[in-house]
Amino acid sequence: MPVEDDETLREILNRRTIAVVGCSSTPGKAAHGVPKYLLEHGYDVIPVNPFADEIFDRPAADSLSDVDERIDVVCVFRPSEEVSGIVDEALERDDVDVVWTQLGIVDDEAATRAEDAGKTVVQDRCIKVEHRRLVA
Template structure:
């Protein structure tokens, strides 16, 4: 079952290395606004976007397999039908701890496969909203 409780969400949000699959160079899109917020709050972001050289001031990579450093969370801003392939890429790595599917993105079969491999899964939730409600210091 995907994580929905506050304690589970806090646990996932406690990881700090995030690969953003579908990161956008368009400042007005959620796929830019949400990760930029997370970066401002101390998360180490790696954008994954084959159409960009750089996003959020960070080098962009074509796929999860191309990301050289460790990844804790794979944050997904791609259509639901692309989730199974993204989960496969995440499972091919030995460092991913969680898959976070942003608002409007779900894929139950891929989520079950990730969970069976020991990954935490969050579906149809905004990482920025959850961070703001559950983690962020109110003085920020």
């Protein structure tokens, strides 16, 4: 079951390196504003977007497999139908502890696969809203 309790959400929000899949370079989009907020609150945000070279003055990776740094949390800003492939990529990495899908993004089958592989899953929640509510 995806995480629902505040204690576990706080623990997740204590992890510092977040790869944002679908990170946008367009101000005004949630996929831009949320990772910018995370950066402003001390997180190491790794933008993942194959259509951008750089976001927030940081190099943008084409995919999770192209990220050299350790990743604690994969935060997903892509449509629900793309979550399965993103989870597959996350499962290929030994360092990813958490897969977090933003508001309105749900794939129960992919969530179950991630959990069965030992990953913590948060679905259909905004990481910025949860940070403001539980940490800030």
